[in-house]
Structure formats: structure tokens, C-alpha cells
Amino acid sequence: MGLSRKQIIMLAVLVFGTFVTVLNQTVVAPALPSVMAEMSVDASTAQWLTTGFTLVNAIMIPITAFLTDRFTTKRLFLVSMVIFTAGSALAGWGPNFAVLLLGRLVQAAGAGILMPLVMTVLMWTFPVDKRGTAMGLFGIVIAFGPAIGPTAAGIIIDRATWHDMFYIITALSAAVVVIGAFVLQKGGDTNKDVTLDVPSVVLSSLGFGGLLYGLSTIGSYGLRVDAIAGTLVGVV
Incomplete structure (x- = not known):
């Protein structure tokens, strides 16, 4: 690909972090019956766990353009992953539906930053003649995450609970934060004069x-x- 080993490791961390977050678009669907039974809510209320996630995700994506100009890639990636990790932990704890929904919304705030951020990083990291390959690989990851989400969630819920599903996601995203803190380069110039x-x-x-x-x-x-x-x- 024409990249150094350090760049490949950095991109692997970025793409895996994005994979963990996009996985969350669909993992909740198999858990909805369990959530409805445990928290005594109807289907239309429980559906806000997916609808609310999608909404906050959509709101954060355009804001990311401002954040990308304002902060370095490393700082923005780590902060968004920390936000996502905190939301996952909150959802895993979820003693009631309000807390669970809040955890999902916090997750979405972090996840909404990552996808456009990583796409931008791919554009300035890969040589021009390799960008098509890079975007293709990234597209596979983005499509693969939501596709396997229900299956992975179903297996976990069959053997444990939906709380454990969120705790596993918390552990994975926390690992990305720790590894990213060591291997990511700052990357990208910042513009302190940019306004939202x-x-x-x-x-x-x-x-x-x-x-x-x-x-x-x-x-x-x-x-x-x-x-x-x-x-x-x-x-x-």
C-alpha cells in the first residue's frame, strides 16, 4: 500500500475503533424483547434505543467537519472513543430505561464523530493512487459491522444478558483508547480561528x-x- 508500518498500525486502530462503533447501530435490536420485559416498556418506547442513536449520529456527523479543523486527529479520535466508552458503560449499567437511553445517546455522540474523521484520515494518509483501495476496505468494514451486529448480539444475549453485551463493547472500546494513545500520530493541521x-x-x-x-x-x-x-x- 506504500505505507510505513507505523501508518498501517495507526490505520488499523482507527478502522477497528470505527468498526466497534458502527457495530452498535444494530446490536440493540435482538436485545429489545429482553429490555421491554425487564423495564416494562412497550415496543414503541424501546425502539427509541435505535431511533435515538441514529438521530444523534446524524446530528454529530456534520459537526465533525468543524471538530476536524479545530482539533488534531489523535485528540479528536481519543475523545470521541472515550465518550463512546462512557456511553457503553452507562448503557451496560442501565438500572432503568432512562439511563439506558442516555447511554445510547452518549454512545451515538462519540460514534457520529468517528466515521467522517476516519474517512478524512484515510484521504490524507494514503497516496493518491491507493485511496480507492483504502476507501474500499473502509467501506467493507462499515458494511460488515452492522451486518454481523444482530448475530453477535443474539449469541451474547443467549448466553448472558444485554448488560454483558454492552460491557463487552465497553471493554473493546477501552482497549482501542489505550492502544490509540500510544500508536496514533497527531496528524492534520488545526485552525484555531474556525467557528461553528x-x-x-x-x-x-x-x-x-x-x-x-x-x-x-x-x-x-x-x-x-x-x-x-x-x-x-x-x-x-
Whole structure:
């Protein structure tokens, strides 16, 4: 690939960290019946464990452009992985549904940064003639994680509990943090003068949030006033 051994190790850490986070998009689905039974919530409420994760993920991805300019690759990667690890631990503890959902949202905040960050790193690390190969390999990882998520989660839940599933994810992501602290290079120039377009962040959050809430509520409860209002706010 035309890369040094140190660069290959660095990229392996970045890609594995991303794999662990994208795995979380689908691991919760097999756990929903257990969560519903343990916490006495209905299916539409439990579904917010996946819907909320997707929403926060979508909100964080555009913000990552600002964060990538503002912070070094190493710092941003480690901070996002620490956030993700904290969310995984919180979800694993999950004494009630509110705490479990909060853990999932914290997970999503960290995961939403990693995917665009790693794609950017691949672009400036690989030579021009090798970028297609790099992006192809990264695409396989991104597709493979969600694909095996339900199977891996189902095996764990059959032999243990959904709490243990999140604890395993916590251990994996913590290992990535420790290894990354030693092998990652700073990478990338920072621009302290860059500013965050706050109105755009607020509007995109309202747009994604309104549409997701409205359509999810319509799917579960039909055409209610709050669902229609949320959808209209999102569209506008």
C-alpha cells in the first residue's frame, strides 16, 4: 500500500475503533424483547434505543467537519472513543430505561464523530493512487459491522444478558483508547480561528429530530397532532 508500518498500525486502530462503533447501530435490536420485559416498556418506547442513536449520529456527523479543523486527529479520535466508552458503560449499567437511553445517546455522540474523521484520515494518509483501495476496505468494514451486529448480539444475549453485551463493547472500546494513545500520530493541521455555524447546527438538529420523531410516532400511534407538527417542523 506504500505505507510505513507505523501508518498501517495507526490505520488499523482507527478502522477497528470505527468498526466497534458502527457495530452498535444494530446490536440493540435482538436485545429489545429482553429490555421491554425487564423495564416494562412497550415496543414503541424501546425502539427509541435505535431511533435515538441514529438521530444523534446524524446530528454529530456534520459537526465533525468543524471538530476536524479545530482539533488534531489523535485528540479528536481519543475523545470521541472515550465518550463512546462512557456511553457503553452507562448503557451496560442501565438500572432503568432512562439511563439506558442516555447511554445510547452518549454512545451515538462519540460514534457520529468517528466515521467522517476516519474517512478524512484515510484521504490524507494514503497516496493518491491507493485511496480507492483504502476507501474500499473502509467501506467493507462499515458494511460488515452492522451486518454481523444482530448475530453477535443474539449469541451474547443467549448466553448472558444485554448488560454483558454492552460491557463487552465497553471493554473493546477501552482497549482501542489505550492502544490509540500510544500508536496514533497527531496528524492534520488545526485552525484555531474556525467557528461553528450554530444556526445551521440548530436547524439541522430540528430538521432531523422533527422528521424522525414525527414519522416514528405516526408509525406507532397514527396521525396524532404532535406527530404531524414534528414532521412539519422537520420538513420546514
